[in-house]
Amino acid sequence: MLSAKAQYAIHALTYLGEQYQAGYIPINQIAEKRKIPAKFLEAILLELRKAGVLGSKAGKNGGYYLLRHPRQIEMVQILRLMDGPIALLPCVSKKFYEPCRLCPYPENECNIRRIFLEVRDATLQVIEGKSLLDLMQKEDYPDDFVI
């Protein structure tokens, strides 16, 4: 399951997506609208900024905003940032690979690994290519919003 953090991130980002190019959005507004604990959200947004997903402006009338068009923000990047690996086992992870400590057989012969590699590939098949825009409620936005 996704952590609360990852879910909060998704909801915050879709909210910011709705306000794309509408200026700086303060944390408290997002927190209130999406029912996310404000201080926790603050930490999440900070992380997203440091990862180059969000921009921010401090001071009065400041806030956060998307650095790229929602179509250009990859869903899989958000998931990995918040929760780490997509794969269910370290030995089949693309970005967080670690060798298996339990398996008595070589990796390339392991059937456990083979199957969990299939699972990972099936998951990536779905989410790679998906963007923040796909997660948003597109109907709510003007036609010219979509690239």
Added chain:
Amino acid sequence: MLSAKAQYAIHALTYLGEQYQAGYIPINQIAEKRKIPAKFLEAILLELRKAGVLGSKAGKNGGYYLLRHPRQIEMVQILRLMDGPIALLPCVSKKFYEPCRLCPYPENECNIRRIFLEVRDATLQVIEGKSLLDLMQKEDYPDDFVI
């Protein structure tokens, strides 16, 4: 990612699969062969027994054994027993469904949900129909072992 518990369960079960119909296998043997902490394994095997996956016999020369042929033990059952939902969000879970607490829109209109439903379906597509036998190193066993 799978918990250590789920990984231990898989390894213990494949080990028992290798010994299918070879009598009662004591916890300590499994623990030693698969490098699993014995007391933790004990709790896991107990759970698998209560779920009807394993049988056991107490006393001298006792131990655990598979109640069904490895082909008849569903991979997905093991994963759900050990780690709960397959789905990444409660609102798309088949067996552990819970409504979304954050989403402002009705479920059937939510694009977040739509995508995570796709992910779940892709995952289930791979693992439903897979059995313990698929996780085992079949090559090690006599031909007549496979149904």
Added chain:
DNA sequence: ATAATTCCTATATGTTTTATAGGAATTATA
């Protein structure tokens, strides 16, 4: 009887997740 095992409940230990605190820095604007 003894030894080897499972059974069961409780608890300890460690780690991660979730959440909050609080003050410094920044900025708009009155």
Added chain:
DNA sequence: TATAATTCCTATAAAACATATAGGAATTAT
């Protein structure tokens, strides 16, 4: 320039969960 509203940053608290162990009761073969 003072004020208010914000982000920035580090630290820490609190809660939940995962992992692991303890220890004795019950069972069984020999």
